[in-house]
Amino acid sequence: MFKRILIANRGEIALRIIRCCREMDIETVVVYSTADKESLAVMAADRAVCIGPAKAADSYLCQDRIIETALLTECDAIHPGYGFLSENAEFARKCEENNICFIGPSADIISKMGDKQSARQLMIESGVPVVPGSQGLVETAEEAAEIADKIGYPVLIKASAGGGGKGMRKAFNKDEIISAFETAKSEAKAAFGNDDMYIEKLIINPGHIEIQILADKSGNTIYLGERDCSIQRNNQKLLEEAPSSVLGRVQADEMGRTAVKAAKAAGYYSAGTVEFVIDSEGNYYFIEMNTRIQVEHPVTEQVTGIDLIREQIRIAAGMKISYSQEEAVVSGHAIECRINAATPGVIRFLHFPDGFGVRVESHLFEGYEVSPYYDAMIAKVIVTGRNRLEAIRRMRRALEELIIDGVKTNQEFMHLLTYHPDFIRGTYNTGFWEKNHSEIEKWLQEGFKAT
Numbered sequence: 001m002f003k004r005i006l007i008a009n010r011g012e013i014a015l016r017i018i019r020c021c022r023e024m025d026i027e028t029v030v031v032y033s034t035a036d037k038e039s040l041a042v043m044a045a046d047r048a049v050c051i052g053p054a055k056a057a058d059s060y061l062c063q064d065r066i067i068e069t070a071l072l073t074e075c076d077a078i079h080p081g082y083g084f085l086s087e088n089a090e091f092a093r094k095c096e097e098n099n100i101c102f103i104g105p106s107a108d109i110i111s112k113m114g115d116k117q118s119a120r121q122l123m124i125e126s127g128v129p130v131v132p133g134s135q136g137l138v139e140t141a142e143e144a145a146e147i148a149d150k151i152g153y154p155v156l157i158k159a160s161a162g163g164g165g166k167g168m169r170k171a172f173n174k175d176e177i178i179s180a181f182e183t184a185k186s187e188a189k190a191a192f193g194n195d196d197m198y199i200e201k202l203i204i205n206p207g208h209i210e211i212q213i214l215a216d217k218s219g220n221t222i223y224l225g226e227r228d229c230s231i232q233r234n235n236q237k238l239l240e241e242a243p244s245s246v247l248g249r250v251q252a253d254e255m256g257r258t259a260v261k262a263a264k265a266a267g268y269y270s271a272g273t274v275e276f277v278i279d280s281e282g283n284y285y286f287i288e289m290n291t292r293i294q295v296e297h298p299v300t301e302q303v304t305g306i307d308l309i310r311e312q313i314r315i316a317a318g319m320k321i322s323y324s325q326e327e328a329v330v331s332g333h334a335i336e337c338r339i340n341a342a343t344p345g346v347i348r349f350l351h352f353p354d355g356f357g358v359r360v361e362s363h364l365f366e367g368y369e370v371s372p373y374y375d376a377m378i379a380k381v382i383v384t385g386r387n388r389l390e391a392i393r394r395m396r397r398a399l400e401e402l403i404i405d406g407v408k409t410n411q412e413f414m415h416l417l418t419y420h421p422d423f424i425r426g427t428y429n430t431g432f433w434e435k436n437h438s439e440i441e442k443w444l445q446e447g448f449k450a451t
Contacts, residue, residue, distance in 0.1 A: 165235025245426030
């Protein structure tokens with residue numbers, strides 16, 4: 001097992017990794033920017049090293065500086081968390097070249113699955129269902145128009161190296177495809193330095209289901225149930241729950257086995273997520289694989305009792321998964337709400353909800369300054385119940401108890417969302433935000449009191 005791990009991240013995920021390492025008797029080194037010098041992660045780690053100014057490009061994305069810090073502090077491994085360098089094949093390769101274990105899959109696997117068109121082709125060859133689309137990269141807008149005519153509108157133009165909704169545009173007819181292609185291509189170049197594009201048939205308002213998998217270097221691969229991540233705003237998730245209310249256990253297990261097939265086809269090891277869309281008729285299609293720990297991983301932990309960060313570290317150290325497929329049993333229901341800051345500012349007063357079945361992951365404390373330089377998410381509220389209705393009621397109670405004074409957040413919106421009939425019925429899809437956000441915003445403006 002590792003003696004010392006460097007954590008190349010910040011915020012709540014850095015704290016989550018530090019806590020796990022402490023339980024495993026592993027020392028931690030955290031790198032930080034000047035904006036994070038008084039963060040909880042800096043206080044909690046065994047050692048903290050400043051690697052640059054506030055902007056991520058000058059600190060958390062500085063690969064050589066992070067590698068150098070790991071070498072100077074004699075770290076055995078680097079945990080990248082999520083975001084930043086977590087799916088950067090070049091960084092993983094540099095770790096390998098410097099005899100530092102990258103806690104995640106190999107650089108080759110990250111590269112293979114990070115290129116969405118290559119991953120798509122691999123899935124086709126492996127018999128995993130994919131959304132109809134282009135057979136290879138699409139070079140020009142004119143070629144895009146020809147392919148769209150063949151597969152039929154609407155279509156989704158996607159960056160091969162994309163993520164987080166960037167480099168992605170919809171086209172509903174011939175008049176839209178040229179401008180949509182050029183816009184997506186330019187955005188992909190700016191965001192990822194790679195403007196390779198491909199096209200898929202756009203499935204209108206599908207469900208977004210992801211399967212959590214664990215795979216070790218000995219070839220053992222298991223799935224740990226599914227998460228429904230369909231409530232999104234601009235392709236950014238707002239709420240996740242497990243299990244999905246739209247899947248029966250037979251289909252959920254079938255999707256789990258398909259995810260295992262996808263992981264094995266890639267030669268995958270570590271924690272990972274295989275993402276699918278599911279149409280109104282129940283047909284599901286592979287869309288991508290995330291080769292890292294997910295923001296919403298606590299949802300799966302709550303319904304399986306499996307510590308995913310611990311398993312991820314064990315696998316990186318060459319150990320086998322601690323659980324068999326038969327032991328990866330889903331029990332109860334869990335929901336996670338992401339609390340996002342709409343403004344920067346100093347936290348004047350803070351109270352997190354507590355009590356039975358409530359878990360909060362956050363890096364906030366009174367006096368903490370929410371920076372404008374990083375992701376807007378400042379807390380995750382996770383609840384668990386015996387069933388979905390109990391979990392919903394517990395989430396309402398938890399959000400009512402939550403107090404974050406000093407910055408404007410989406411807390412009230414998320415609270416009212418849990419009262420919306422479409423959410424309560426559990427039949428929602430990725431069209432939830434577009435269909436319902438105006439109504440929920442109206443409730444806020446009118447001072448609606450949920451009862």
